[in-house]
């Protein structure tokens with residue numbers, strides 16, 4: 301661990317607050333978890349004062365499960381994972397505990413951490429070229445990953461490389477294995493990175509925004525490859541994203557972060573259908589839904605996240621929260637059970653959120669004085685019962701997002717089979733000169749109904765595209 305002044309806790313369950321949110325066993329220290337994070341804090345020095353990037357993150361990752369970590373840019377998702385991997389810069393000050401199968405990782409010497417990284421815990425970054433070396437062939441790079449942790453011959457490593465390429469859906473792997481990264485499209489490169497992550501059968505895969513840089517149609521293919529990797533290795537996975545739509549079809553549980561802290565954690569159904577923190581409600585309200593044919597507009601969350609330098613007291617979400625009252629400005633709420641021990645939220649008013657939706661909450665004036673929000677009436681009765689006015693009458697909150705329709709249904713790419721990227725002759729990603737972002741032009745939420753960014757909540761995952769299945773890569777023709 302490269303962090304300065306790391307002070308790992310003496311052991312899991314050793315101190316107050318050691319019960320991880322969502323572990324279901326407060327105080328137990330994450331027994332049975334493959335990865336246990338406790339009270340993790342990360343602070344960076346800056347001219348303006350300490351940057352409190354991570355302010356007390358705890359979670360347990362159970363064997364084989366997928367934990368989605370979601371939150372806006374700057375909420376501390378990546379720094380949390382970089383701390384787990386021991387990849388923070390030396391200036392970072394880290395406290396807390398990160399245990400992999402009971403072994404403390406914080407403070408581990410770099411040499412020891414190297415034996416964990418890649419072998420036990422693998423990481424997938426947003427930009428595949430962060431992981432791939434442009435001057436080496438794909439097969440060489442995959443073989444090196446195998447050889448780094450296994451005493452096998454080069455022939456065996458190459459055979460494993462071929463198998464891995466096949467698992468992640470690279471067509472004609474016997475030809476592709478001898479090509480360079482620039483001969484692959486962005487989505488295919490990311491699948492190669494997933495193959496490298498799988499190379500040593502890790503127990504944990506951390507995927508940090510693995511689809512964000514990709515065209516929406518390619519995102520589904522990469523998510524499919526991630527599922528294949530997880531199925532093949534049985535690894536538990538931390539899936540980091542700013543997009544609740546991406547985790548909908550992937551995760552078992554979701555941890556929502558805001559201003560460096562978990563503000564809600566729970567099983568995926570609970571988070572999607574019974575959120576108890578206004579920020580989560582707001583995230584869901586800004587997500588296009590394919591499972592609801594309503595005319596309601598998307599509801600953006602007004603305002604921006606706070607700076608994590610010199611945070612004022614109180615709930616960091618309070619300035620954006622129409623439900624705020626005086627207590628919200630005075631005291632930061634603790635993460636507490638709301639629907640059983642598994643589902644926890646950090647909100648003084650979580651009991652007001654029964655069956656609330658984003659329109660109920662965010663259609664009020666975000667600049668209303670503190671305390672103007674409902675005081676004691678649950679929102680369960682709908683907007684009228686909560687005194688918030690009619691959702692359909694509510695004026696848009698402003699900003700282009702307020703006018704966005706749940707567009708994916710009618711979007712140009714709503715017929716998955718009709719997307720241009722399935723046509724080898726038109727797929728920009730298939731062009732050997734295409735960079736990872738070559739096919740992008742649409743944001744994760746912008747386009748086709750088949751795209752993961754517009755996925756419906758949990759339930760049977762729609763087949764994004766027959767062409768998205770590993771082994772049937774639509775990009776293969778042109779790029780070979």
Ligand SMILES: Nc1ncnc2c1ncn2[C@@H]1O[C@H](COP(=O)(O)OP(=O)(O)OP(=O)(O)O)[C@@H](O)[C@H]1O
Nearest residue numbers: 344351353372373374375376377378379380389608
């Ligand atoms: N090396 C660093 N030095 C100083 N501050 C940093 C450093 N790395 C990250 N930060 C700050 O820490 C905070 C959390 O950053 P982090 O990258 O974890 O956010 P994130 O939720 O992953 O956002 P994104 O989705 O944009 O990556 C941000 O305010 C960021 O500016």
